[in-house]
Amino acid sequence: MSTLLSVEDAHVSYGKVEAVRSVSLEVGDNEIVTIIGANGAGKTTLLSAIMGVLPLKGRVAFAGENLARLEIEDRVALGLSLVPEHRELFASMNVEDNLELGAFRMSKARTAAGFEHVYMLFPRLKERRKQLAGTLSGGEQQMLAMGRALMGAPKLLMLDEPSLGLAPIIVAGIFEIIAKLRQDGVSVLLVEQNAKAALQVADRAYVMELGEFVLNGKASEIATDQRVAASYLGFAESAAAG
Template sequence: MLEVSGIKAGYGSMAVLQGVDMRIERGEVVAVLGSNGVGKTTLNNVISGFIRPSAGSISFKGETLTGRKPRDVVAAGIAHVPEGRKIFPNLSVADNLRLGAFRRASNNVKQNFERICAIFPRLKERLPQSAGTLSGGEQQMLAIGRGMMSEPELLILDEPSLGLSPIMVEEMFGLITKINADGVAVLLVEQNVMQSLGVAGRAYVIEQGRFVMQGEAATLLADPQLRKAYLGM
């Protein structure tokens, strides 16, 4: 469904991605794992159209997305939930959700609103509240719910467990599994290796802008090199 080929990108004269190839099939959960500053968020932003690559190509369902604007990427069926959530704190929870359907699925707002409230019952209890009054975990749910309002076929999650308590981390990864069970493919970009490999079917490990390992999640989890580098085992 998603094909990324030979992508190079960066910021001004600073190169970050050094020629990245990856694919995501329909209905998959694919994890991209790595430490801070190695290119994970840059990869997300290239796919989402926020950064124009200097080389390489991106296609989604056979349609070229290379260099397209973010609104075109959303319209094609990709939703990006950024690191740090980026909700609108002064708007209500309900209004934040409705904004997710601005570019895509605007005719199905009521139906999708009910669907999101079923997936995230905690948000349903807080619809009139200002989004800024929610806990960190609730804000992350809101950010994901807002992305889901556009009926994406691929949902990009950038560090969804960042800053959450251990209990909320468990709940968040359970919700990712639930979303995927509804047929949505997920690109999960995380530092939390154990949890990510527990929900993903395949994974890529990125270091200094290159993928240095890739394969089935279970195989990578058993790899002694990965266990030593990321799990201290």
């Protein structure tokens, strides 16, 4: 499996406060990688820095390109896309117009194919295509945020807390879509507080605490680690051990 995204010795600071330090990770082609950890661990900060929203010290390479001097728009053109935690939709625009904004670099033919693909993944969006984004339910807004990112035909989709505030049945549907993206040839870097769901869908996982990775490996192995089970999966260590 070839490496799509490579982050080496990343440091990200807010003023004098170092929020991410000495972080390295990789995401391969057709791979789902998750980063789990508590609130404030630095997960969102790391995704923002990879996207170019925040300055990063270290090296980030994507699709063979060093991202150091590339603006956000150029990173998107390479095939890197981020769905932020707060979705950042245009509430006064309808679903279809929000989606079309995600395809601003695409030809008419590619845009049409994008709509077809997104509506296949999210039939609810097709039903709501003329509805204002601000009137959608939380789950529908998450679908729209993901759909808008997919309109740009990304090679790697970074998702920041896609299950936040959603009902369990909606969360299950979102994670089914995440698994399907891999089948469609899209890699995923997933930041998620619902560690159990994330570890079930991911190939590999990194555990982040206080700005650093303290553990990484196959998701199936991370899920059975006693400390991870006690801290993030809601199991007591004795239960995990048994």
